[in-house]
Amino acid sequence: MLRVIVNGQPRDVAAEPDTPLLYVLRNDLGLTGTKFGCGLGQCGSCTVLVGGQAVRSCLMPLQAVAGQEVTTIEGLGSPERPHPLQAAFIEEQAVQCGYCTPGIVMAAKAILDRTPHPTDAELKQALTGLLCRCGTHDRVIRAVMRAAATMGGR
Amino acid sequence: MIRDQMTRRTFLKTGGAVIVGLRLGPMGSRQVSAQPTLSAESFLGKTVAPDAVDGFLAIHADGTVTLFSGKVDLGTGARAALRQMAAEELDVPLERVSMIEGDTALTPDQGATAGSAGVSRGGMQIRRAAATLRQTLLERAAQRLGRPVGELEVADGVIQPKGGGTGVSYADLVGGQRLSLTVDQKAPLKDPARFRVIGRPSRRPDVPGKVTGGHRFVHDFSLPGMLHARVIRPPAVGATLLAVDESSIASIPGARVVRINSFLGVCAEREWDAVRAAGQLKASWSPGTGLPDQTRLFANIRATPVVRDETLAARGDITAAFAAAQRSLSATYQWPIQSHGSMGPSCAVADIRPDRATIWTGSQATHRFRFTSARILGLPPDKVRVIYLDGSGCYGMNGHDDVAADAALLSRAVGRPVRVQWSREDEHGWDPKGPPHLLELRAAVNDRGEVVAWNSEAWLPAPTPDLPSIPLLAPEAAGIAQPMGRSTGLIHQNVDPPYQFPNMRAVIHWIRDTPLRTSNLRAPGKVANCFAVESFTDEVATLAGADPVEFRLRYLADPRGIEVIRRAAARMGWRVRPRPQTIDPRAPVLVGRGFAYVHYKHSENYVAIGMEVEVERQSGRIRVTRLVCAHDCGLMVNPDCVRSQVEGCILQGLSRTMFEEVTFDRSRVTSVNWTDYPVITFADVPLLEIELIDRPQEPPVGVGEAAATPVPAALGNAVFDATGIRLRTAPLRPDRVAAALKG
Numbered sequence: 001m002l003r004v005i006v007n008g009q010p011r012d013v014a015a016e017p018d019t020p021l022l023y024v025l026r027n028d029l030g031l032t033g034t035k036f037g038c039g040l041g042q043c044g045s046c047t048v049l050v051g052g053q054a055v056r057s058c059l060m061p062l063q064a065v066a067g068q069e070v071t072t073i074e075g076l077g078s079p080e081r082p083h084p085l086q087a088a089f090i091e092e093q094a095v096q097c098g099y100c101t102p103g104i105v106m107a108a109k110a111i112l113d114r115t116p117h118p119t120d121a122e123l124k125q126a127l128t129g130l131l132c133r134c135g136t137h138d139r140v141i142r143a144v145m146r147a148a149a150t151m152g153g154r
Numbered sequence: 155m156i157r158d159q160m161t162r163r164t165f166l167k168t169g170g171a172v173i174v175g176l177r178l179g180p181m182g183s184r185q186v187s188a189q190p191t192l193s194a195e196s197f198l199g200k201t202v203a204p205d206a207v208d209g210f211l212a213i214h215a216d217g218t219v220t221l222f223s224g225k226v227d228l229g230t231g232a233r234a235a236l237r238q239m240a241a242e243e244l245d246v247p248l249e250r251v252s253m254i255e256g257d258t259a260l261t262p263d264q265g266a267t268a269g270s271a272g273v274s275r276g277g278m279q280i281r282r283a284a285a286t287l288r289q290t291l292l293e294r295a296a297q298r299l300g301r302p303v304g305e306l307e308v309a310d311g312v313i314q315p316k317g318g319g320t321g322v323s324y325a326d327l328v329g330g331q332r333l334s335l336t337v338d339q340k341a342p343l344k345d346p347a348r349f350r351v352i353g354r355p356s357r358r359p360d361v362p363g364k365v366t367g368g369h370r371f372v373h374d375f376s377l378p379g380m381l382h383a384r385v386i387r388p389p390a391v392g393a394t395l396l397a398v399d400e401s402s403i404a405s406i407p408g409a410r411v412v413r414i415n416s417f418l419g420v421c422a423e424r425e426w427d428a429v430r431a432a433g434q435l436k437a438s439w440s441p442g443t444g445l446p447d448q449t450r451l452f453a454n455i456r457a458t459p460v461v462r463d464e465t466l467a468a469r470g471d472i473t474a475a476f477a478a479a480q481r482s483l484s485a486t487y488q489w490p491i492q493s494h495g496s497m498g499p500s501c502a503v504a505d506i507r508p509d510r511a512t513i514w515t516g517s518q519a520t521h522r523f524r525f526t527s528a529r530i531l532g533l534p535p536d537k538v539r540v541i542y543l544d545g546s547g548c549y550g551m552n553g554h555d556d557v558a559a560d561a562a563l564l565s566r567a568v569g570r571p572v573r574v575q576w577s578r579e580d581e582h583g584w585d586p587k588g589p590p591h592l593l594e595l596r597a598a599v600n601d602r603g604e605v606v607a608w609n610s611e612a613w614l615p616a617p618t619p620d621l622p623s624i625p626l627l628a629p630e631a632a633g634i635a636q637p638m639g640r641s642t643g644l645i646h647q648n649v650d651p652p653y654q655f656p657n658m659r660a661v662i663h664w665i666r667d668t669p670l671r672t673s674n675l676r677a678p679g680k681v682a683n684c685f686a687v688e689s690f691t692d693e694v695a696t697l698a699g700a701d702p703v704e705f706r707l708r709y710l711a712d713p714r715g716i717e718v719i720r721r722a723a724a725r726m727g728w729r730v731r732p733r734p735q736t737i738d739p740r741a742p743v744l745v746g747r748g749f750a751y752v753h754y755k756h757s758e759n760y761v762a763i764g765m766e767v768e769v770e771r772q773s774g775r776i777r778v779t780r781l782v783c784a785h786d787c788g789l790m791v792n793p794d795c796v797r798s799q800v801e802g803c804i805l806q807g808l809s810r811t812m813f814e815e816v817t818f819d820r821s822r823v824t825s826v827n828w829t830d831y832p833v834i835t836f837a838d839v840p841l842l843e844i845e846l847i848d849r850p851q852e853p854p855v856g857v858g859e860a861a862a863t864p865v866p867a868a869l870g871n872a873v874f875d876a877t878g879i880r881l882r883t884a885p886l887r888p889d890r891v892a893a894a895l896k897g
Contacts, residue, residue: 073367089365097228
């Protein structure tokens with residue numbers, strides 16, 4: 001049994017220690033917002049925050065995050081009380097199929113925590129490891145810039 | 155757990171009648187959401203006949219409306235637009251309309267959600283059904299109120315005398331009565347001048363759930379007792395399974411092997427165990443049937459027997475015109491095999507019982523798959539229910555029906571519900587592909603610089619007539635008979651140019667075979683064909699000594715086509731250039747502009763795209779700095795969804811033009827991850843400027859495909875402008891560009 005703090009709650013998980021965090025979140029903890037995209041760390045669909053850092057949960061063994069704070073898309077906000085980033089994605093309708101969206105939102109959270117007011121070019125560069133197939137990129141940029149403005153560097 | 159469990163059935167089942175009932179969700183009132191709070195199960199038994207009004211619509215006693223749509227939302231916003239169309243014709247507030255999609259037990263068969271026809275065809279069926287219902291209710295209200303229909307009006311689902319007085323609501327009229335209504339194809343549709351819901355950028359109901367993680371994709375669906383499974387595909391196309399060493403996964407708790415001839419899968423209670431088992435299982439396979447040498451792909455196409463020729467267009471006498479012409483030009487264009495490349499590998503859940511089956515899938519065509527899966531399972535179609543849940547964007551037929559067939563065979567074998575999740579390698583390796591295109595174009599101009607002849611020839615793999623669905627991997631491996639053949643989508647369209655040349659011919663040479671299994675891939679064929687036709691149009695303009703934009707306008711009569719070209723050129727600040735610019739041989743970065751136009755399928759959208767690019771001489775890297783698009787799709791039901799689709803078409807089109815090519819060796823596909831099959835990244839995204847032209851009096855056409863098609867040629871034309879080099883083989887990868895620049 002390994003303990004992880006997920007979205008502020010301590011959770012004890014009876015999974016093999018080498019199980020990728022992704023499967024623990026989705027299947028053991030029912031947090032299916034985090035998506036499986038490649039299992040290779042190439043696309044970013046499975047991005048979550050561990051100790052505030054964006055990590056690819058498909059490659060992160062459970063034992064490596066034992067005792068640490070994990071934040072998933074569900075922990076960021078809800079439809080009723082969205083995080084400013086989520087509110088900005090809704091405002092800009094920055095979603096097509098939405099499969100890559102949670103990973104991109106979580107990566108953007110980590111980016112804005114580090115660089116509260118990125119330029120367009122900085123943001124594009126920072127998001128370049130996150131893939132979107134529908135071609136929602138332009139709206140995503142607008143949404144993250146909008147969130148950066150509303151968050152005021154907080 | 156099935157989340158949409160209903161505690162109390164509050165509906166009235168009324169046979170072929172409009173279904174009425176008090177339908178309060180757990181929250182007390184119906185929330186507008188992509189996923190109804192009430193169970194879809196409450197509607198079981200309703201008609202799904204596409205000619206019955208109650209196939210499409212139910213009005214409930216609380217005044218809410220359920221729309222049953224056979225067309226599904228593949229991430230395009232159809233969920234918003236189709237509800238808008240129903241609300242508009244019914245005159246009810248949009249918030250009161252919820253939607254159930256793609257459930258074979260509940261929704262009419264409106265055909266596959268494909269060909270960008272969700273709104274243009276599916277939405278129009280829904281409007282007719284709603285208009286029929288509205289008209290009938292008006293007539294009933296006239297009786298009830300003792301007033302002629304002409305003196306009544308509808309507002310927010312209440313019919314009342316114009317100028318005030320006692321009214322009656324839809325719910326009051328329908329409540330307790332049986333209405334058996336056939337959709338009246340002549341039911342009057344609302345005058346666009348009176349639209350209040352259509353034409354507004356209403357927000358998509360699924361977006362809040364998608365950005366907060368609660369929206370349920372098929373990948374997120376689970377059932378009690380469900381097993382996780384993976385399917386092991388052969389190491390070579392056409393290989394058969396010789397032996398399986400089940401002891402090789404003995405160390406993995408609960409993992410079990412399912413083998414049906416050459417169909418091989420592993421199931422486990424825990425998903426990670428299924429993943430590990432799939433990787434660890436030892437199996438031996440025969441050599442495959444082999445694939446041709448990829449470096450000879452296009453040479454092989456020319457050597458493949460032609461099944462038949464099809465003349466798409468013939469005007470004048472091209473033979474005489476070519477013979478008499480002063481100057482002529484010919485060129486060969488090549489478009490590679492491409493993958494759908496969905497971000498989420500295909501996934502499905504199946505619960506197969508001895509006498510019935512339920513399958514949850516991201517399929518574009520649940521009704522079609524009901525028949526396919528019934529045949530695979532040997533069940534009568536009426537014992538199979540197929541339910542759509544959002545997949546990852548598919549852009550045509552990716553692996554969604556394959557994975558559902560995988561899940562069906564495995565669930566039947568183990569007697570439990572099974573969820574199959576494809577791996578990245580499965581999706582890239584085994585999704586049916588967009589086929590390669592080879593086009594040869596020839597044109598002639600006279601001494602006044604006028605085009606006197608144009609000839610298009612394309613070599614394309616022949617589709618199989620009346621093929622019910624493409625052959626799937628699971629039944630093939632399992633030795634279950636299925637109709638064999640090829641499906642591609644309508645890949646021949648737009649091989650003929652949209653221009654009024656006096657002598658013109660366009661011929662498709664339908665060839666017998668192509669290396670990999672094919673299916674429809676977004677804007678089937680038209681992306682490749684327009685790359686050739688619109689690039690060659692620029693080549694001919696150069697030969698004629700004409701500016702590319704002015705040249706196009708010279709040969710167009712259609713005012714809507716002319717308008718998109720003028721608008722895009724004006725927006726871009728197009729500078730007339732009747733001859734190629736002089737290239738500075740020392741400049742490290744070369745700058746150019748290109749233009750392209752399409753009249754999609756010669757019957758749908760008008761799109762013009764202009765592009766500004768920079769080309770690095772040394773690396774061959776292309777950077778698109780600015781992209782301007784003017785787009786006319788007739789009536790825009792939801793302008794923001796239209797814009798979103800146009801953006802997506804453009805960026806995916808850029809991705810396909812710049813980066814994407816399926817590679818294979820002599821036994822299997824080798825581009826099986828995002829490194830080997832790169833796609834566009836955030837850093838590649840140009841400044842986008844899109845002008846949408848709204849024409850409310852014109853019928854709406856689809857917007858999920860057209861804008862992708864001028865992208866490749868606009869890019870190729872811009873690269874030519876920048877470098878003086880014409881690239882006729884996609885993708886325009888840096889190594890290709892650099893090699894061409896080095897001469």
